Structures are given as C-alpha cells and as structure tokens.
Amino acid sequence: MSLLSTHGLLAGYGDMRALHGIDFAVDPGETVALIGANGAGKSTLLRAIMGLLPVAAEMVQFDGKPVGGTAPHRMVQSGVAIVPEGRRLFSGMTVEENLRVASEHAAAPHNTPWTQERVYDLFPILREKARTPVENLSGGQQQMVSIGRGLLAQPRVLLCDEISLGLAPRVVREIYAALPQVTAQGTALVLVEQDVGLAKQASQRLYCLLEGRVTLEGQSSDISRDDISAAYFGASHALD
Amino acid sequence: MHWIEGIVQGVLLGGLYAQYALGMALMFGVMKIVNVTHGDLVILLALIGISFADFAGIGPWSVLVTLVPIGAAIGWLLQRAILNRVVGDDPLPSLIATFGLSIALQNAMLVVWSADTRSLPGGGIQQASVEIGPLFVGVLPVIVLVCATLLTGGLDAVLRFTRYGRSLRAASADVEAAAMVGVNPKAVYATATAIAVGILGFAATFQAMRSTVAPADGPFMLIYAFEAVIIGGLGSVWGAFTGAMILGISQAIGFRISPGFGILAGHLVFLAVLAIRPQGIFQRKS
Numbered sequence: 121m122s123l124l125s126t127h128g129l130l131a132g133y134g135d136m137r138a139l140h141g142i143d144f145a146v147d148p149g150e151t152v153a154l155i156g157a158n159g160a161g162k163s164t165l166l167r168a169i170m171g172l173l174p175v176a177a178e179m180v181q182f183d184g185k186p187v188g189g190t191a192p193h194r195m196v197q198s199g200v201a202i203v204p205e206g207r208r209l210f211s212g213m214t215v216e217e218n219l220r221v222a223s224e225h226a227a228a229p230h231n232t233p234w235t236q237e238r239v240y241d242l243f244p245i246l247r248e249k250a251r252t253p254v255e256n257l258s259g260g261q262q263q264m265v266s267i268g269r270g271l272l273a274q275p276r277v278l279l280c281d282e283i284s285l286g287l288a289p290r291v292v293r294e295i296y297a298a299l300p301q302v303t304a305q306g307t308a309l310v311l312v313e314q315d316v317g318l319a320k321q322a323s324q325r326l327y328c329l330l331e332g333r334v335t336l337e338g339q340s341s342d343i344s345r346d347d348i349s350a351a352y353f354g355a356s357h358a359l360d
Numbered sequence: 361m362h363w364i365e366g367i368v369q370g371v372l373l374g375g376l377y378a379q380y381a382l383g384m385a386l387m388f389g390v391m392k393i394v395n396v397t398h399g400d401l402v403i404l405l406a407l408i409g410i411s412f413a414d415f416a417g418i419g420p421w422s423v424l425v426t427l428v429p430i431g432a433a434i435g436w437l438l439q440r441a442i443l444n445r446v447v448g449d450d451p452l453p454s455l456i457a458t459f460g461l462s463i464a465l466q467n468a469m470l471v472v473w474s475a476d477t478r479s480l481p482g483g484g485i486q487q488a489s490v491e492i493g494p495l496f497v498g499v500l501p502v503i504v505l506v507c508a509t510l511l512t513g514g515l516d517a518v519l520r521f522t523r524y525g526r527s528l529r530a531a532s533a534d535v536e537a538a539a540m541v542g543v544n545p546k547a548v549y550a551t552a553t554a555i556a557v558g559i560l561g562f563a564a565t566f567q568a569m570r571s572t573v574a575p576a577d578g579p580f581m582l583i584y585a586f587e588a589v590i591i592g593g594l595g596s597v598w599g600a601f602t603g604a605m606i607l608g609i610s611q612a613i614g615f616r617i618s619p620g621f622g623i624l625a626g627h628l629v630f631l632a633v634l635a636i637r638p639q640g641i642f643q644r645k646s
C-alpha cells in the first residue's frame with residue numbers, strides 16, 4: 121500500500137477547476153517527480169494534498185486513512201510537510217527562529233529525528249547565518265531554510281515545489297545532493313520540478329501533468345524524451 | 361514649570377492609554393483586525409469589576425486580579441465564536457461584525473447597569489500623591505504607568521522569546537506558511553485575543569478607579585487606543601506604548617493651553633502623524 125495517494129482528485133479555485141481527477145501515489149523512501157508546463161496544476165496538487173484547498177476526504181489517503189480536506193497544521197502533525205512554491209519564509213525572523221517554529225510544531229519523529237544541527241550539517245552555510253534575518257539571505261540560502269523547515273516538521277512525506285527555481289546551477293546541485301539523505305531514512309519525496317532532466321535524474325518515478333490531468337506516468341529511467349515532450353506539450357492530445 | 365508638569369501629566373495619562381493600545385496593536389499585528397468592541401470591553405470589564413467589588417466587598421487589587429482572567433476568557437470566546445469566522449485578507453467582514461457587536465454590547469450594558477456613571481472605590485489611593493522635586497505626582501497614575509511599562513515589556517518578551525511568540529510572529533508574517541509548518545492559526549488568534557482583552561482587565565480597573573465609567577464611554581477608549589497604535593506604528597508593542605505617551609502628552613499640553621483643547625490636541629497630533637508619516641513614527645517603510 122502507498123504511503124500517500126490521491127484518487128480521482130478534484131480541486132480548484134472557486135468555480136475554476138484546476139485538477140480533473142488525479143491518481144497519484146508515493147511509497148516510503150521513494151522519490152517521485154512531478155513535471156508539467158506552467159499552469160498544469162502541479163502546485164495545486166500539492167496544495168490540495170496539504171489541505172490548503174477544499175477536497176473530499178476519500179480523494180487523499182495517507183497511511184491508509186482518508187485525509188482529504190484536513191487542515192494543513194493537522195497534516196503536518198500526521199507527517200506530511202511541504203516546501204512551498206516561493207519559499208514563504210517568515211520575514212522579520214532569523215534563520216534559527218524560522219527553523220524553530222517548525223520544530224516546535226512538528227510531527228512525532230518516525231525515524232532518526234531531524235534536528236537543527238542535522239539541518240546545519242546538511243546546509244553548513246545556514247549555521248553561519250543562524251542569526252541573520254531571512255530577508256537578508258540569498259535565494260539559495262532562503263531555499264535551504266525552507267527545506268530545513270520542511271525537514272524539521274519530521275515528515276514521512278515531503279512535498280517540494282520547484283526548489284530549484286531561480287537558483288544558480290551550483291546551488292541547485294548542492295541542494296539536490298542533499299536529498300538522498302532525506303530519503304535514506306524512509307521519508308518519501310515528491311519533487312515538483314521545471315527542469316525535466318533534473319527531475320528524471322533525481323527520481324525513481326515520474327508523473328507529467330497537463331491542464332489538470334496526468335498525461336504520463338512511469339519509471340523515470342524508462343521514459344524517453346519523446347514521451348515526455350508529448351505528455352508535456354499535449355502533442356498526443358492534439359492528434360486524437 | 362507649567363510645561364514640565366504638563367509633560368509629566370501626559371506621560372502618566374499615556375500609561376493608561378498604553379493599556380488600551382497594547383491589545384489592539386497585538387490583534388492588528390497578527391490578524392489585521394481592528395476590533396471595534398475594544399473600548400466597550402474596557403467598560404464591560406469595569407462595570408463587572410465595580411459590581412463585583414460592591415457585591416463581594418473586595419478592594420481594587422482583588423478586582424484587578426479577577427478581571428484579568430475574566431477578560432482573557434471573554435477574549436478567547438470572542439475570537440472562537442465570532443472573529444475566527446470573519447478574519448481573513450479582507451478587513452471589512454471583521455470591521456462590520458465588531459461594529460455590530462459594539463452597538464449590541466453598549467445596549468446590553470445599558471440594560472444591565474443603566475446609564476449612570478460609576479466608579480471603583482480605591483480606598484484613598486486616588487487622592488494620594490508624592491512630592492518629586494518641585495512636582496506633586498499622583499500615586500495611582502504612577503502605578504498605572506509602571507504597570508503599563510511592565511505589560512509592554514512582558515508582552516514584548518513573550519513575542520520574542522517564547523514558543524507562542526514565535527508562532528504568533530510566524531503567523532503575522534505569513535499565516536498560510538505558518539499553517540504549513542504545523543501552527544494552528546485559529547489557536548494562535550484565540551490566544552492573542554485572550555491576551556489583548558486580558559490586558560484590558562488592567563485598563564478597566566484603573567479607568568474605574570481614576571475616573572468614572574458609563575455604558576456609552578467605550579468609543580472614546582477605542583479612539584485613544586486606535587490613535588496610539590497609529591501614531592506608534594501598526595503592530596509593534598513598544599510603538600503602541602510610545603504612541604500612547606505621545607497622545608497623552610499632546611492631550612495634557614493641549615489642556616494646559618485651554619481646557620477645551622486637550623482632547624482635540626490629541627486628535628490633531630494623530631492626524632498630523634497620519635498625514636506626514638502614515639506608517640507611524642516607529643515603523644520603517646516596507
């Protein structure tokens with residue numbers, strides 16, 4: 121049984137439906153990539169799972185239980201955390217305070233707990249910047265804080281929304297190099313990623329979304345570039 | 361001499377205004393709510409305290425100790441039952457809801473306590489004064505100022521150094537992001553309003569001791585709180601404290617110029633700040 125799954129998930133904003141029946145699943149320790157053009161519905165999927173959008177209970181299952189529409193803070197406490205699009209750090213607070221808010225409201229640790237020290241070992245620059253207000257950090261450092269905050273929630277599933285967006289390639293490599301340490305202890309990772317090459321390389325499985333539907337799903341190593349571009353741009357849709 | 365005395369009077373008056381303003385700054389800072397019932401709650405608590413002192417035959421300090429938890433309970437209920445339903449990006453629903461509630465509360469108080477003015481007997485402390493150099497200073501206003509300073513410092517420390525304070529600052533910065541790291545915004549809000557109205561327990565006791573209260577007086581206190589918060593810069597507790605001092609000093613000096621001019625002088629300073637520095641004196645431009 122999957123750790124986290126969605127079943128015919130419908131979600132949207134007011135009258136506008138953005139997801140039209142998504143079936144998605146991730147297993148413990150697995151890394152799943154979620155790709156798709158801008159506006160395909162990737163962030164909406166993560167937000168719906170997290171309880172940030174109204175969805176029916178049975179449409180999201182976590183650990184075998186229906187959890188759709190559960191308030192976000194309860195999702196965190198049951199073991200689902202998110203690194204949101206645009207980082208969303210608490211401005212006016214230091215790096216350390218941002219991390220502390222997360223550890224003070226975390227789920228019960230399921231495995232070796234993430235500590236502030238472990239996060240600093242993962243991203244050593246943050247140790248130097250511990251007392252710096254987050255608004256004074258570079259984009260890459262801010263993303264590290266956002267990931268650290270996600271880890272300190274002690275998640276069993278971590279949902280990451282475009283963590284490479286706007287960062288220098290060197291910083292992206294540094295951040296992606298840290299991810300295996302997260303899955304090594306059984307945490308599942310869902311990576312929303314614009315860079316298809318990076319998404320394939322970092323994941324075991326991959327989903328492609330187009331206009332609120334899954335157009336491709338499979339083992340990342342099996343999927344060809346052509347399959348992806350057809351699913352990504354909807355070439356196959358145009359044909360039939 | 362005249363002026364120094366005016367300033368001292370103003371600072372002491374500012375102590376009372378700071379007790380009105382702290383809770384408003386806290387609620388505005390975290391929820392962007394202007395609670396129109398703020399002043400009516402001071403009056404409600406004061407009337408409860410006066411009746412309670414009368415009924416149980418207790419002194420003002422026991423009243424104070426009773427009113428703070430009663431205020432906290434009222435604040436918590438207010439948030440859970442009403443404000444949590446109307447809080448959001450749009451400030452209008454909470455404004456309308458608390459405006460309606462304010463009118464209902466004033467009418468209810470009129471029914472229960474009638475329009476009479478009442479006050480809380482202080483056992484002589486109202487008249488006591490000490491001589492500091494060439495000035496005579498009332499003991500009660502000094503106690504009020506000391507309490508206001510301790511409350512401001514205490515609240516500031518809670519916000520800076522406690523788990524609750526961090527969760528509140530996180531929710532003020534980005535409430536959705538705070539929920540995404542496990543903070544329950546509704547619980548943070550309920551505690552914030554409990555603290556805000558709990559502090560009004562102090563304001564209510566001191567207001568009823570130093571002067572009188574009647575059911576329709578709430579809006580004045582609301583205005584003073586609002587002006588202090590705006591002058592100091594929205595959402596910062598020491599800003600609200602300083603805003604209260606500036607308001608108190610303006611009124612006291614205005615009063616020295618002409619007794620009818622005191623309150624107006626406060627309003628004029630408020631309008632001047634709004635015109636020249638709308639973000640408040642202590643808020644940096646964001």
Ligand SMILES: Nc1ncnc2c1ncn2[C@@H]1O[C@H](COP(=O)(O)OP(=O)(O)O)[C@@H](O)[C@H]1O
Nearest residue numbers: 133136138156157158159160161162163164165
């Ligand atoms: N807050 C919102 N209000 C209304 N529509 C939105 C909102 N956020 C996203 N959408 C719409 O939902 C669809 C999916 O968006 P999104 O999930 O953000 O896409 P992606 O993350 O894949 O780029 C788009 O059509 C977008 O315009």
Ligand SMILES: [Mg+2]
Nearest residue numbers: 162163164205
């Ligand atoms: Mg997105």
